[in-house]
Amino acid sequence: MFKIMLIEDDVTLFQEIKERLLQWSYDVYGVRDFGKVAQEFTEINPHLVLIDIQLPKFDGFHWCRMIRSHSNVPIIFLSSRDHPTDMVMSMQLGADDFVQKPFHFEVLIAKIQATLRRVYNYGAEQAExxxxxxxxxxxxxxxxxxxxxxxxxxxxxxxxxxxxxxxxxxxxxxxxxxxxxxxxxxxxxxxxxxxxxxxxxxxxxxxxxxxxxxxxxxxxxxxxxxxxxx
Structure with a gap:
């Protein structure tokens, strides 16, 4: 079972996304302290991270940079911000994808599935x-x-x-x-x-x-x- 770390401070949206992901048999973990996201990431050791840009204390770009400093775990940004520079910044920091809010859940799950399939299975039948x-x-x-x-x-x-x-x-x-x-x-x-x-x-x-x-x-x-x- 894949573990997904959902870094989202909107409680209502967090619960909605979590419930939908649970229906797809993913383990979903939230954040207890938005000042210690990197520490909690290490404790959870997820297979994939979903992260908002606008967060308390430090924004998602900061935490993406921190995670990327020691891990290549796939990261997908979720954001209501629609400026092109946000997407460019997320990709430059090493994110794997960017989903614009509001989104259809079918689009989000398709991107999650594609990312997990690519990251954890893409080389299985190929020479190393x-x-x-x-x-x-x-x-x-x-x-x-x-x-x-x-x-x-x-x-x-x-x-x-x-x-x-x-x-x-x-x-x-x-x-x-x-x-x-x-x-x-x-x-x-x-x-x-x-x-x-x-x-x-x-x-x-x-x-x-x-x-x-x-x-x-x-x-x-x-x-x-x-x-x-x-």
Whole structure:
């Protein structure tokens, strides 16, 4: 049974979401002290975090940053704020998705299911290691290593890289990436994928690999490989 940590200070909304998630057989945990969210996260050790932006004491961005400093657990923001910078900020901080309030519960559960399926099952039937541009890409551990060093990716970043290097030197469309990442791209801003790809490139910069994730304007992205490489 998956454990979901719901960081929401609206008691009525918290109870509504909790009751609906319980119907889907998820364990749901709330927050006792909004000043100690990171500590309670460690105690709960959830499989997924749902977090509002506007919270008492510190906002959701603060806690997302704290969680990301030591965990790659998937994070989905829930927010009534509709400014595009909020979504961009959440993705830059390492969130996996963003759901705008008010929302249909069917949309939320679809995003939760897609995220859990991707994070905990996506590599089950795939080889755990791939070589790309002289680097070792470890799907399960979310680590990329070459002679320049090693970097750890988030689940979404690794998922994007995996899709690209499994089809080296071929364009993978933005629509295909978005549908694979979030199940139904109609609920996702096109900018969300751009932010995730830009984060991936930034992570790969110290290894000298960022230039080999190419943008094909109006089409999608491509991971390039030297001719003759496996």
């Amino acid at each position: 290691l791939r070589a790309w541009r002289g680097a070792a890409v470890e799907y399960v551990r979310n680590i990329v290593t070459n002679e320049e060093g090693s970097v750890e990716l988030t689940k979404n970043e690794m998922f994007i890289l995996k899709m690209l290097i499994e089809r080296k030197n071929q364009i993978v469309s933005r629509e295909e990436l978005m549908k694979s990442l979030w199940d139904n791209e109609q609920f996702v801003s096109d900018n969300t994928l751009t932010v995730n790809v830009n984060r991936l490139r930034k992570k790969l910069e110290p290894l000298g690999l960022a230039p080999f994730i190419e943008t094909k304007v109006g089409q999608g992205y491509m991971a390039t490989e030297e001719a003759g490489s496996l």
